Amino acid sequence: MAVFFQGQEPVQVLRAIFFGFSLDTPSPLLAILEGGGVFSMLKASFVVFAACALAGILEGIRVFSGIKQHLLNMRLNQHKRYGLTTFISTLTAAFGCSQSIAVVMTDEIMRDCYKKEENYQFALDIENSCILTSALIPWNIAALICTTTLNVSMYGFVPYAFYLYVFPILYFLYSWYKEARMIKAVHSFKRVG
Template sequence: MSHPLLKELILHFQMPWYVLIPPILVLILAMFRVSILLNLGIGIVLGTLFAVTLQGDSWLSVLRSLWLGYDFQVNGQVLLHGGGIWPMFNEVLLIVAAGALNGVMEESGMLHTILDSLLQRIRSKSGLIGVTVLLSISMSLLACNQSLSVIVPGRTLRSTFEKLGVPLRYLVRSLADSGVVVSPLIPWNLHGILCSTAMGIPTLVYFPYAFFLWGLPIITLLLAFRPRRCPSNDVGMSN
């Protein structure tokens, strides 16, 4: 037996094979790295045309769905709900506020001042990688932005890596394995907001199942402090 929701969709909507063209086209354009704004814009335009011409919706109802979201109701019961610009307005305001905070922290250089005293005490590669991981995750927590979790630690720690003779690939790898992947797990981080909004699931709900996101920083720290001999091209560094 087919799912009740599928039955209702078949009864209330025209569903020929070519209704799949908009989502398939969006995926194809994403594979070819087309600009996300252009990609989504094409998907919205095609979806609107299909709704008006194939499903018989009015332009006014389509515009209402774009702004307020779409509700599919049967006998007064909402079976599908989602989308819309207005329901995401709170998230947009949070993104704007986070962007303003990022600008203040970046331009004031406050983090550089705080970290100078800490960086002077680092003498080993393991300690440097550990500080990089923790700093990147801290930036994701404080700055609410995935980009700053890379930019600020990268700029701040690059000179220390070069001074201690640690190849910069360790810096890049540590940043990629920490703040970048942890961002979707932070409810107030821009990346976390986008993921949570897109899936309709709070970050704390999908957190336990995102093994890769919280497991990778742990593995990186364990490998960094694992006793082992450094490669010959890692000049003058010990664990």
């Protein structure tokens, strides 16, 4: 589009693709439009490549088999299961360096802890843990791409990303409260009956 509609030279377009875009004249849009390019994303691309390779290797050699068996022997209620899902998803997000890898690994480890009819709850628990906590880990792609693009500190954004850590905590407390109310209702029903 730049070549056909804006009259840009193909060499300039290729240079912008690989090295990033820059304006020749001063403009108030300079800070917004300048930067980018394929080379600026090499570090993030390498992390994605390594994470995908690692997840495939771990799944192929069945690293998670022992962990899954141990989890199946535990008696987990809803809030404990969510807490465990959050813990495992945070570990896999740190280890896998990618949200998508963390989702795949967490699903592989925790899938058998949820019954077939709880697929919706399992998806909700992964969303409320894995998707959010991944962005708190500085070397995870969810955080790395944002901090690289915005040119901010790898750790400096964490205090401002309160949604990413407050929501999982509130969801855990809500599931605990909901379960406590259900247990109380069952006990009062037994007393009446």
